[in-house]
Amino acid sequence: MSAALAPTPVTPTAEGWPTLRALAVAEARRFARHPLFLLGIAILLIPMADSVIRQNGGGANPMVGTLYIAFLIGVLGFVVAHRLTTSLLRSRDLALTAPVDRQYRTLALCLACLVPALAGVVVAVFMLANAAIWPPVGDPPSASVAWFRDYPAVDVLATLVAMGPVAALGGPLLGVAVARWAPFRGSALVGVVTLVFLTMLPSESPSPWRFLSAWPVMVNEYVKEGEGGPIVRSSLVPGVEPVWILGFLLCLCGLAAVAALLRDPEHRRPLLGAGAGLAVGAVGCFLLAVT
Amino acid sequence: MTTITLDGIGKTYGRVAALTEVDLALSSGITGLLGPNGAGKTTMLRILATALAADRGEVRVLGEDPATPAGRVAVRRRLGYVPQETGFPRGFTTFSFVDYMAILKEWSDAATRHDEVRRVLDLVGLSDLGTKRVQALSGGQRRRVVLAQAMLGRPDLLVLDEPTAGLDPAQRGRLRDVLGRAGESATVLISTHQTEDVAALCERVVVLDGGRVLFDGTVDTMIAGAASRVWMGAERHPAAQHAWRTGTGRFRNVGDPPRGAELIEPALEDAYLLLVGDAARDAGLEAVS
Numbered sequence: 001m002s003a004a005l006a007p008t009p010v011t012p013t014a015e016g017w018p019t020l021r022a023l024a025v026a027e028a029r030r031f032a033r034h035p036l037f038l039l040g041i042a043i044l045l046i047p048m049a050d051s052v053i054r055q056n057g058g059g060a061n062p063m064v065g066t067l068y069i070a071f072l073i074g075v076l077g078f079v080v081a082h083r084l085t086t087s088l089l090r091s092r093d094l095a096l097t098a099p100v101d102r103q104y105r106t107l108a109l110c111l112a113c114l115v116p117a118l119a120g121v122v123v124a125v126f127m128l129a130n131a132a133i134w135p136p137v138g139d140p141p142s143a144s145v146a147w148f149r150d151y152p153a154v155d156v157l158a159t160l161v162a163m164g165p166v167a168a169l170g171g172p173l174l175g176v177a178v179a180r181w182a183p184f185r186g187s188a189l190v191g192v193v194t195l196v197f198l199t200m201l202p203s204e205s206p207s208p209w210r211f212l213s214a215w216p217v218m219v220n221e222y223v224k225e226g227e228g229g230p231i232v233r234s235s236l237v238p239g240v241e242p243v244w245i246l247g248f249l250l251c252l253c254g255l256a257a258v259a260a261l262l263r264d265p266e267h268r269r270p271l272l273g274a275g276a277g278l279a280v281g282a283v284g285c286f287l288l289a290v291t
Numbered sequence: 292m293t294t295i296t297l298d299g300i301g302k303t304y305g306r307v308a309a310l311t312e313v314d315l316a317l318s319s320g321i322t323g324l325l326g327p328n329g330a331g332k333t334t335m336l337r338i339l340a341t342a343l344a345a346d347r348g349e350v351r352v353l354g355e356d357p358a359t360p361a362g363r364v365a366v367r368r369r370l371g372y373v374p375q376e377t378g379f380p381r382g383f384t385t386f387s388f389v390d391y392m393a394i395l396k397e398w399s400d401a402a403t404r405h406d407e408v409r410r411v412l413d414l415v416g417l418s419d420l421g422t423k424r425v426q427a428l429s430g431g432q433r434r435r436v437v438l439a440q441a442m443l444g445r446p447d448l449l450v451l452d453e454p455t456a457g458l459d460p461a462q463r464g465r466l467r468d469v470l471g472r473a474g475e476s477a478t479v480l481i482s483t484h485q486t487e488d489v490a491a492l493c494e495r496v497v498v499l500d501g502g503r504v505l506f507d508g509t510v511d512t513m514i515a516g517a518a519s520r521v522w523m524g525a526e527r528h529p530a531a532q533h534a535w536r537t538g539t540g541r542f543r544n545v546g547d548p549p550r551g552a553e554l555i556e557p558a559l560e561d562a563y564l565l566l567v568g569d570a571a572r573d574a575g576l577e578a579v580s
Contacts, residue, residue: 018399026394030382090378094440097340098395099367105395266360 019100020108027084027105027112031172034080040072041119048126057136058127061234062147063219065127066163069120070215074171075192077116081175082188085109085260089183103264106180110257113172120168124160139232146219146234158242159218166249167215171195173256174214180263207239208290214252218242244289251282293318294353294448294478295339301347302334302502309334311502313348321474323489323510324482325563326499332482333375333452335499339480340372340450353448353478366448368397371441375452375482379425385412385436386421392440411439414469416462430457438466442473449479455488467492486560490514498563500570510559517557517565522548532568 031037047068051058058065088095088105095102136145148156178191195214202213210216221234236242258275262268295317302310310331326332337343338350341357353369355362379388389408398404412418415435420428425436434457441449449470455463463485470492473479483489489496489510496513498506506513524542527534531544545561546568548554 019394019397022394022399022401022404026391033382087380087382090380092377093337093340093342093372093374094377094392094437095395096342097367097370097372098392099364099397100395101364 020104020111023100023105023108024111027108028115030084031077031080031112031115034084036076036083037073037080037116040076044068044072044123048123048130051130055134057131057134059136060139060143060145060232061219061221062127062131062136062145063159063163063234064221065123066160066167069123069164070167070171073116073120073123073168074215075195077113077168077172078175078178078192078195079188080116081109081113081172082179082191084112085176085179086183086185101264101266103261103266106176106260106263109176110173110260113169113176116172117165117169120165124164127160127164138234139230140226140228143226143231143233144235146236151236155236155242158246159236162242162246162249163215163218166246166253170214170249170253170256173253173260177256177260180260207237211240211245211248211290212286214249216245216249218245239290241289244285247285248282248289251278251285254278255282295480296351297335297338297348298350299348300335300338300345300350302331302338302343302345308502310338310345313499313502313504315497315504315507317478317480317495319474319476319478320495321470321479321481321493323493323496324480324499325484325486325489325496326482326505327567330499331502332499334502336450336452336480336482337374339448340370340374341366342372342374369447371443371446371449373437373441373449373451373454377437379433379436381426383425384422385417385425385428388425388436389440389443393443396443398443407443408439411442414442415439416465431459431462434458435462435466438469442469445473445477447477449473449477451479451481453483454481455483455485463488486558486563490559496559498566500567501574505570506566513562513566514557514559517545517562519554520548520565521545521557521561522552522554524553528552533564 047065085106095105131147135149136147138145144150146156174195175188175191178187199213199215202210203217204210211218218237218240219234220237221232223230223232225231255275255278258271258278262271262275293316295315297313297315300310300313301308313335324332324335334343338345339352341352341363344358350357352366355365357363357366383391386408389412390404393404393408398407409418412421415438417432417435417439420432425433428436434454438451438454441451455466458466467488470479470481474492481488481493493510495508496506496510497504498513522544524544527542528544528546528549530547530549532546534542534544537543544552545564
């Protein structure tokens with residue numbers, strides 16, 4: 001104790017980028033260690049291991065793997081991000097009287113959402129590597145599969161990224177935004193139900209409105225009766241440019257982050273400008289994708 | 292040098308006035324804030340800690356105006372605050388929670404920050420519990436975690452709302468040592484119901500009651516106000532405002548003594564009871580008249 005009480009020079013504090021970086025790293029650690037995030041990753045390992053064991057490169061529809069990313073990382077990540085965002089409400093006065101304001105913490109939480117996005121990228125890379133080693137085949141092998149052999153690589157990659165890692169980023173960003181605007185316990189559940197509902201609703205609509213979704217499904221899988229039994233096929237949905245859908249979804253991610261940051265009064269004008277730019281970008285990308 | 296100035300401060304919650312026309316000037320050193328429940332102590336501390344804005348009056352803290360965003364940030368950079376009640380986010384260990392608070396206090400360099408976190412945990416005697424989950428700590432230990440984060444960076448202003456609540460005598464003794472050293476250079480304001488802590492630590496004492504300052508002066512002056520008003524007797528005296536049976540079997544009476552009473556030296560607690568009791572009696576008389 002005597003050593004602790006010995007005078008030591010007070011370290012000058014640093015504001016701005018170094019503080020944001022330190023806070024983002026701390027939030028990223030909290031995200032990566034959250035039990036719900038780890039549970040999603042653990043469950044995700046099961047189909048990945050199964051795919052390796054079967055050596056089938058992802059089967060007749062390799063894009064199914066993106067569903068696991070979207071649900072196990074994106075949707076669960078929504079809840080994790082919501083919980084991390086609202087967690088400091090328990091220490092409200094301590095957080096309130098610290099020099100780093102809430103908007104800074106929101107920005108750090110948005111940056112921490114790169115953790116689930118990175119996990120989504122890892123799974124997407126696994127899907128690519130898996131398919132490169134054991135090329136995916138239809139059932140029977142003559143049936144076509146929506147993959148590199150049949151479609152432009154850029155379309156397949158854009159579809160994979162849009163339905164996988166971007167969903168893993170967008171869910172948590174939306175979780176931060178919902179937590180900032182509705183910081184009560186049940187809002188995470190309400191948010192998840194709304195998110196799933198809003199994702200599923202357009203998928204039943206006729207094209208092109210079916211792509212106006214938080215997780216637009218750009219792959220069709222269908223079964224046809226063949227001579228030797230059912231034939232499983234998958235194809236990219238015609239009439240849509242996956243690259244522009246990817247741009248549309250990235251703009252939605254940006255809008256979620258801006259919405260979260262707009263909860264606090266600081267920097268409203270540039271944030272509104274960024275939000276307007278992203279909204280225009282989202283509309284533009286969507287129109288380019290479907291026309 | 293004056294570090295805190297409150298000029299005509301008022302704060303109202305709905306129809307309830309928590310603070311009414313409070314004027315106060317504090318300088319470096321340790322000041323105790325006493326008062327009954329609902330006196331406005333926590334409201335005043337939250338205003339000083341920039342957690343709450345006053346409805347009326349002017350506040351200057353460390354030369355800054357907390358009513359402006361820049362002034363608030365400037366105060367917060369030099370502030371250590373222990374709120375009356377606080378919870379903890381799940382999943383944090385003792386070390387990681389104080390470390391997180393250090394980041395919120397702009398300690399961005401990991402190595403120096405960790406050194407500082409170790410220093411403050413050592414200061415409050417929690418070095419051995421750094422890896423333990425905060426949720427698993429006892430109430431007194433959690434209180435010391437909150438105190439540890441308040442000590443980060445050796446703040447110029449320490450605002451402590453009942454810091455000794457839940458601490459055992461040894462921990463309180465240790466805390467007095469820590470706060471006594473902090474008070475050599477910083478302004479320390481302690482709100483507490485423990486008059487013995489105020490008597491042991493504070494040079495100055497402020498008593499709030501009903502949102503108003505009832506007393507502002509040195510501890511000795513306040514105690515002197517109770518001279519000749521505390522006596523021992525074989526029984527509880529009807530004229531006493533407060534009386535209780537002591538361990539010796541005799542009664543300690545506080546109030547207006549009868550002739551020939553066995554007067555004893557008053558303590559700060561006696562002076563506080565008399566001050567608050569007299570104020571309540573005067574308020575009652577005013578209401579009747």
